[in-house]
Amino acid sequence: MHLPNKQQAHTYLTEAALINPGLWVPHCEYAAQAAYTIASKIDGLDPDAAYVMGLLHDIGRRVGIIDLSHCYTGYQFMLDEGYPQIARICITHSFINKDTRGAEKNWDSDLKDLETMRSFLTTIEYDDYDRLIQLCDAISVSSGYWLIEKRLLDVGIRRGVSDSSPDRWQAILDLKNTFDEQLGYSVYQLLPGVIENTFGFSPNGKDFINGRN
Numbered sequence: 001m002h003l004p005n006k007q008q009a010h011t012y013l014t015e016a017a018l019i020n021p022g023l024w025v026p027h028c029e030y031a032a033q034a035a036y037t038i039a040s041k042i043d044g045l046d047p048d049a050a051y052v053m054g055l056l057h058d059i060g061r062r063v064g065i066i067d068l069s070h071c072y073t074g075y076q077f078m079l080d081e082g083y084p085q086i087a088r089i090c091i092t093h094s095f096i097n098k099d100t101r102g103a104e105k106n107w108d109s110d111l112k113d114l115e116t117m118r119s120f121l122t123t124i125e126y127d128d129y130d131r132l133i134q135l136c137d138a139i140s141v142s143s144g145y146w147l148i149e150k151r152l153l154d155v156g157i158r159r160g161v162s163d164s165s166p167d168r169w170q171a172i173l174d175l176k177n178t179f180d181e182q183l184g185y186s187v188y189q190l191l192p193g194v195i196e197n198t199f200g201f202s203p204n205g206k207d208f209i210n211g212r213n
């Protein structure tokens with residue numbers, strides 16, 4: 001795989017954060033850390049590659065505050081930079097099981113870009129990296145890690161739901177179970193602070209913690 005190294009990946013994210021600062025930046029940093037940690041426990045996955053993919057999966061947000069079309073802007077940017085594997089992750093992280101039903105609702109650029117993306121998805125088979133970053137995206141917020149069910153509800157409230165949402169939620173829960181089975185224990189056991197973040201606990205029992213993407 002031809003990927004940027006960790007330092008190059010951080011440079012991309014830092015530059016993007018100067019153009020479009022926001023909670024999406026720490027979300028990517030947490031997703032990267034989760035990807036590294038989970039990948040380091042699973043045979044056949046390269047933790048450094050997983051880290052870089054996690055860090056750059058939302059790099060399309062560098063262009064400004066946009067919704068689902070960040071998949072396409074990230075895809076194009078990473079292709080132009082010569083990193084097709086990262087470009088691929090920019091798309092696949094948002095389309096669990098390649099389900100693009102309802103995508104028009106949140107698609108905020110030219111519809112022909114959406115069709116290009118759909119065509120791309122028909123040409124690939126998802127691999128373990130695609131699935132890992134989908135999982136890490138689903139558990140990472142700007143303050144750390146959340147129970148997936150809470151994250152799905154948060155995204156649903158902010159971005160709306162469609163007839164296809166229940167199928168997508170089930171697919172994400174199935175994905176988490178698949179990783180649990182591969183690990184032999186819960187993914188959550190690898191994520192520091194998931195209980196505190198999900199339920200707003202704090203180490204001293206006084207400060208309320210809240211975070212969202």
Ligand SMILES: [Fe+2]
Pocket residue numbers: 027057058137
């Ligand atoms: Fe993300």
